[in-house]
Amino acid sequence: MEETNITIQHPLRNEASEFSTMRGGHVALRAADYAGIVKWYQEKLDFRLIQEWPFGDLQLAFLAPPNDDNFCVEILGGGQPLxxxxxxxxxxxxxxxxxxxxxxxxxxxxxxxxxxxxxxxxxxxxxxxxxxxxxxxxxxxxxxxxxxxxxxxxx
Known part of the structure; x- marks a missing residue:
């Protein structure tokens, strides 16, 4: 296999931006089966359950990858989503x-x-x-x- 060295040039950072502290945090996923989706991410991807809480008639949770505390998948479970x-x-x-x-x-x-x-x-x-x-x-x-x-x- 031939060695590939591609350098991606990013624009300069804009520290003066009003949004300069913005960072990615989580993505939210909706599912009817709260326990099932939490179990799937834990068993299939080894995600860790960080926090759980109710929100109206839904149950929510933050799940994090096995070795990353900076990104979470937020689960929105319950009800009858499409x-x-x-x-x-x-x-x-x-x-x-x-x-x-x-x-x-x-x-x-x-x-x-x-x-x-x-x-x-x-x-x-x-x-x-x-x-x-x-x-x-x-x-x-x-x-x-x-x-x-x-x-x-x-x-």
């Missing part, structure tokens, strides 16, 4: 407008995908290289239709 489409193909999932996925960075896509499959997770296709952004990518879905991207740096 179902998500059940995608089996990444290209099909790109058709509707609006929210598409959130991304988790990993060191080795192929090892991570192999472990997800071993745990019975629905992976959409095979991992693929995307040299334009110097990443290797893969996509999978939780059982409630929420798409998740995995990304690692191309070597």
């Amino acid at each position: 179902p998500q489409p059940d995608y089996t193909d990444l290209n099909e999932s790109l058709q509707p407008a609006g929210y598409h996925h959130f991304c988790l960075e990993v060191l080795n896509i192929d090892q991570t995908v192999a472990e997800l499959r071993r745990r019975g997770v629905n992976v959409l296709g095979e991992p693929f290289d995307f040299p334009t952004i110097s990443k290797r990518l893969a996509f999978f879905a939780d059982p409630y239709g929420n798409l998740i991207e995995l990304a690692s740096r191309l070597k």
Whole structure:
């Protein structure tokens, strides 16, 4: 395999911006089965339950990746939400407008995908290289239709 070294040039940071303290924090996912979605993220992805609380007739929680305290998935569970489409193909999932996925960075896509499959997770296709952004990518879905991207740096 040929060595690929792509440098992505970011614009200068804007420390003078009124929004200069803005950081990513969490993504929220909606599911009817609160206990089921929390259990899935814990068992399939080893996420940690950080906090739980009620909100009206819903139960909410923050779940964090096994070794990351800076990003959470917020679960909004209960009630009767409308179902998500059940995608089996990444290209099909790109058709509707609006929210598409959130991304988790990993060191080795192929090892991570192999472990997800071993745990019975629905992976959409095979991992693929995307040299334009110097990443290797893969996509999978939780059982409630929420798409998740995995990304690692191309070597």
